[in-house]
Amino acid sequence: MKSSINVFPSKGILMGCLLCALVCGIFTSQLYAQEAPKDSLKLIQLNEVIVISAGKQLDHQKQRKPLSTLDEFLESSRSINMVKRGAYAWEPTINDMASERLAITIDGMQIFGACTDKMDPITSYVDVSNLAEAQIGSGQQGAAFGNTIGGGINLKLDKSNFKPTGWNASLESAFESNYTMRVFGGELNYSDEKFYLNTDVIYRKADNYKAGGDEEVLFSQFEKYNFSVNSGYKLAEGKSIAATLIYDEANDVGYPALTMDVSLARAVIGSVSFNQDTLFGNFSNWESKMYYNTIKHVMDDTKRPDVPIHMDMPGWSETAGFYTQANLNKEKHHFFFKLDGFYNKSYAEMTMYPTNSNEPLMFMLTWPDVRTKNVGFYAEDHIPLSNASVKLSTRLAFHSNTVADDFGLNSLKIFYPEMDRTNTRFLKSFSAQYHKMLNDFHLNGGISYGERAPSVSEGYGFYLFNSFDNHDYIGDPSLTTESSAEANISVTYKKPIFEITAAANYFHVFNYIIGVVDNSLSTMTIGAEGVKIYTNLDYAQLFNASLSGRYSISNAFKLTGQVSYHRGVDDAGENLPLISPLSYRSAIDFYKNQFSASLSVDGAGEQTNYNPTYGETKSAAYATLSASFGKRFFINDNDLFVKTGIENILDTNYSTYTDWNNIPRMGRNFYVTISYSVN
């Protein structure tokens, strides 16, 4: 949001036009994850936007694989890596930091997964059909979305926003050979200057996928559907209300890397918002939203053979929240202010069925109905200077956790007899970014400081089994706030046909929270190796560097490439888990006369810096090759778009550092996507 608004100051411009402009602007500037156009100094480089919107024909031509899962879209980002426990519900990481260190929102709404084992990152509760783009901020550049250490992602919903387009409808379908995934989707939209209504539905079903060499990965199937409606009504010129409702349900989701599957993951996400172009004369783009979402997640081991003990593990997460934000331009200053707050309830339980059926059921609360309250204030100021700009931002938040359930409180008191029911903290974040343009060079540098509260699992988890390191985890309610000092720098050399960027960032994370083995404790999960307690390490260090480039060989051919290096160590110099080895990707794209084609290679070096203490084994070097072809046809003013491709052409059998328990990735996969839109 903020980068977009900064690029196109919206004073006096209709929202609809703004969005049009945005999509174009983003498409040109972001498609290859490139930096801002030369004439715009306002775009802060560390923010990346991934265009998702399936409904916009503009994007189809440039997307290598429309109708792929949101997870695949996110993975195409240069700053996001996805941790995989199966074919579904991947967990995004930024700067080698996962969910608990990121702020991930959907259209500004805070949502928290209901699974104690991270089987439902919130990105699994939306689909590409209703998203316009993913806005990504690295480190404290993501603080606009919430308290974060590693960064923030906001998934922006696709809305017509009073564009005078009238009725339009489209149908889409895709098929992927490897796991026989069938996708069917459709949307029906109406929009005029006073009113818009967007509806869409998408259904996906996939069987087990096959790794390279035709090796079937059992329990990797999934089925999901997603339905969304959003609507807006203009009350007066420059004043409108909008409402959104998303229903997302996944069933029969296999997690080959885990000991359990999921029989139900369901989210209902709703919001109402009020938008006004101006406020008190000076402010602009005033937007206020209230939202509520509820998630139910049910794990299921009934289809697994040889479970030592059958268990039910349902979890619930409910969040209500609000935000109100506005811009203020005063002389050279471009302020953005946001006040936000949320209230979350996280509750999860486990019931185990003893082998001796005469014994009573074994029951525990794995999340003891933790109520999280967070109220925050975010402000940023963007100051253009001559051939340079400065961005200052801060987030100040009050955060509290309360254990509402007595059963759960007493359970935790077994470990922490003196613990309090409520824990409050004050979270701070500050950031300064500087951007300087010297002829064809763009220099970016920044320093920042941020804090985050422990997640529900880190603070209050009760015997959460982690199949990656084969340990039970127990939270610690008295964990110290984790904080991070961060520095980043990037240099871009940019010519119209050629561009190269070198970027690096460093995080010194104080009180880094991670599970540490406590040998005095006895495991709960049968077969687990031990028990870990979430603990503050004195510090941890994370370093990321990348080199990326783009070269326009001709009007039709473009070459892109990126190589990145990552390192993470704890205070004893030991490797942190889930840190990427050297990785690279490169692609050549062709586009001419409504025909597009691409050939891309993705790969990584051997993982030399891994840590067996966290269940890691060395992942080998790999490279995969993929290709895609697309063609757009016009039939009586209507649009037919066909895209097909092959992924992992060489059918390589490989797994990466992000693959939970080294589950191999998908082998050769053919896909075809057809979209037909009636204008």
Added chain:
Amino acid sequence: MKTLKYIFAILILSVSFVSCSDDNDETPMETNPVEGLTMIYEIPAADHIVQIYSEKQNLEVGYNEVSIRIKDLASDKYVTNAAPTWMPMMYMETTQHSAPHSMLSNNEESTVYKGHIVFQMPSNNTEYWEVMFNYSMNGQAMEEALRVSVSQPVDGLKKTQVFMGSDDTRYILAYVNPKTPEVAINDLQAVLYRMETMMSFPVVENYKITVDPRMPGMGNHSSPNNVDMTYSSASKMYDGKLSLTMTGYWKINLKLMNAAGETLKGEDVTEANPQSSLYFELEF
């Protein structure tokens, strides 16, 4: 069946002849001193009635907390100066013996005499328990013998251990608390008696009983922050802490150690030895 001197009590008593006062009323609520207890026996006499209460529906093998009230029929009041004593006796075919029991005391509530008996075995048709009560009524010494029925606990869980220690002494260890275990750190309480003679079971003081709760159904999962039971001279019982991390079936492995730290009964739980020979069983 013989005609018994006592009548079987109705199972449900649950008297509430006290009406609750308004919440905002400052006057203290009248409490029923036998609230929540079941009257299991009644011994009618000429001018008074002896009432026997238990938390359970009937007496069971193991620790039984018993409350006694004596109602003076003339004044319709419960007496506070009866100074009762009791003596449980098991009449077997060839022999007879007593059972560990406490004194009866009305310290908590002047009209209610409380104490406990640890029955080592159940009664049956030929071998029966009898409790002899001695008390004074209006200055007169009274004696009543009450034949009681003692059954095995219906849950079939082991909560009482009668064993020979390595010091060649016979001990009786019985579980007292928690009566309703919770997923929490529970206050654990047990009584320990030594069999001196067939008739004499003195309280054993200043020993230690180690506590190691396990779930055999969960790979012998254990819990942290348990506290071994030590003797409390106030309660004349052994007090400790018992952590239970989930509901279900728990085996509380125990080890009895004397004041010198020598193990008299029980073993450590290890990989090779999944359970101690001295234990309690819990289900909740």
